[in-house]
Amino acid sequence: MLLVTGVNGGLGSLVLERLAGRPGGPEGVLAGSRTPERVTVAGVPVRKVDFDRPETLAEAFTGVRTLLLVSAGYGEDDVVIARHRAAIEAAERAGVEHVVYTSLSGDGDHLAYALAHRWTERRLRESATLRWTILRNGLYAELLAFLARPDADGVITAPLADGRLAAVAREDLAEVAAKVASAPAEHAGRVYELVGEEAVGAADVAAALTRTTGRPVEYRPGALAQARAAIAASGAESFQVPMVAGTLSSIAHGFLAGPGKPGDLAALLGRTPRPALEVIAAGTDAAW
Numbered sequence: 001m002l003l004v005t006g007v008n009g010g011l012g013s014l015v016l017e018r019l020a021g022r023p024g025g026p027e028g029v030l031a032g033s034r035t036p037e038r039v040t041v042a043g044v045p046v047r048k049v050d051f052d053r054p055e056t057l058a059e060a061f062t063g064v065r066t067l068l069l070v071s072a073g074y075g076e077d078d079v080v081i082a083r084h085r086a087a088i089e090a091a092e093r094a095g096v097e098h099v100v101y102t103s104l105s106g107d108g109d110h111l112a113y114a115l116a117h118r119w120t121e122r123r124l125r126e127s128a129t130l131r132w133t134i135l136r137n138g139l140y141a142e143l144l145a146f147l148a149r150p151d152a153d154g155v156i157t158a159p160l161a162d163g164r165l166a167a168v169a170r171e172d173l174a175e176v177a178a179k180v181a182s183a184p185a186e187h188a189g190r191v192y193e194l195v196g197e198e199a200v201g202a203a204d205v206a207a208a209l210t211r212t213t214g215r216p217v218e219y220r221p222g223a224l225a226q227a228r229a230a231i232a233a234s235g236a237e238s239f240q241v242p243m244v245a246g247t248l249s250s251i252a253h254g255f256l257a258g259p260g261k262p263g264d265l266a267a268l269l270g271r272t273p274r275p276a277l278e279v280i281a282a283g284t285d286a287a288w
């Protein structure tokens, strides 16, 4: 059995859709979530999976051979690491053979949230019993759409300077995760860097939104300090402030622009990745 965790999240839900729609049907697939009652994909048995309740994981992982461990949300490092530790220890005890883990791309090493991902990768490598595959996901196009969203006047003020992000469509990452988890033996011991081929900046986002919506969108980059203050004032939790500000700064200063050529993403998809700007334009509701 293949168990996918976090299926009510943006990534996990897309993975589950793909697995349920594969040619052989959803047979052999299990869905895991903290809120099983919200899972609506037909033909897939659902189990309650909450890494904050390690005592429940033995039952949740019974009979599972492959675990697609979707990294568990946001939090302070100690919280996220405790979740991932609980998941991996329970997988080892339950006799899971292979864990596929959704991590963060290597170029994101200096981001605040990289530490918990790297801890989890190391823990998997050190496992005496598990085979593993690490999917180092780049930052989503959907995330860039959020970071570079226009205000009510159609102005993008994110402090992204002329930096660019090798943004990836979340759907592409889901497609890769579903493929790899369906045939894990072929990918054992592999670390895949899944970043976009084409880097896009806030000026590109403004132009794409202008084209798509017919409303003029302008990019007038603000200062990082202003953005940090706005994030803090928005009711964000304290750990989220450096998380978001650091992401903006990393894009602005060119750390996440990608290699600019086809890599693991295109190879695993077997096609050209979806253009990030297409994803961003399709996702906008022009509600600014």
Ligand SMILES: NC(=O)c1ccc[n+]([C@@H]2O[C@H](COP(=O)([O-])OP(=O)(O)OC[C@H]3O[C@@H](n4cnc5c(N)ncnc54)[C@H](OP(=O)(O)O)[C@@H]3O)[C@@H](O)[C@H]2O)c1
Binding pocket: 005, 006, 007, 008, 009, 010, 011, 012, 032, 033, 034, 035, 049, 050, 051, 052, 070, 071, 072, 073, 074, 083, 102, 137, 138, 139, 140, 143
């Ligand atoms: N590459 C990027 O740009 C990017 C952006 C945002 C996040 N991420 C990371 O990638 C992961 C998946 O992205 P996403 O878009 O699906 O994020 P999301 O929509 O925010 O979903 C969060 C995920 O975390 C799971 N989760 C949270 N707490 C959990 C717990 N205690 N036990 C088990 N599962 C738990 C949720 O599962 P249920 O609700 O189904 O239980 C859900 O799948 C995120 O959790 C985050 O680590 C990456």
